[in-house]
Amino acid sequence: MEMQVPQKRISVRALPVWRITGLIIALFVWVLIIGGSIFVYMKELSFWLIVVGIFVGLLITLLFTYLIPFIRWKRWRYEVRDQEIELQHGVFFMKKTLVPMIRVQHVDTVQGPILRKYDLATITIATAATVHQIPAVDLNEAEEMRRAISQLARVAEEDV
Template sequence: MRSRLEHYIDERAVRVWRLTALVGNGFAVLLYAAVAWGISSLRSLMWLHAVCLGSLMLLAFFTVIVLPKLRWQRWRYVIYEEEIDLQHGVVITTKTLIPMVRVQHVDVRQGPFLRRYGLASVEITTAATKHEIPAVAYEEAEQLRMQLSKLARAATEDV
């Protein structure tokens, strides 16, 4: 019997996801402001402005404050010799088991927000799809890349 998924992603992921959500919500507010300014002459729609603004603020609160922490708490992974086990999801939990013989290549990606916090994402490519372990420490991401490529190479040689 295998143990629970024991590896969490880095806790700094919460800050990165909050920053990303803040930028996305900032664009949404700017877009709304442009539309509201364009139709400001329609006084009869003031109630609609209030509803939209309230909705945007509620969405921003959820995506910036609540969701990143929940995502971090739910993200787990473990790497075995024969497979990679991933689990994530806030409302709907997704559990993925990737056989090592299916792994074609492993990439380490780092965008500007991840780089600022010393994090990177590990992207695992199979013939059918791509899987990602988001926001692990950069050094750990490089170690995972090397470990996964070595295990994948050994698994294909055994077949």
């Protein structure tokens, strides 16, 4: 039996959102590197520690602003069906999740300031055990999906 891959992708506008987030992370890393470099310079320790710090900073900046957001976007897929919600995502390890509609307790849409700027929302699907998220979905689609999942969950609950 062949594994079926979910068909829906998150919005391509997730890329700039995740790149901005990556830049914020990189900024914190650079603050630490600069602080460490000043400490190394003041204590007259090896110059190579500063070089390694700069190399690590450049690598982290490249990874978190370009490579990881692209891979994350490329691999994120989801599909809402009558009986279940299928999620597939991961950067280094691929995770596949099936959420039965009967287990869905409630569905929310969440928007932070960066998502709002790009007209995106994250859908959170709560079950008794955990909360699943579908990040960076077009705002209109997210609202429609929230209503549809809520309706399907109600129907699944009535069938029991």
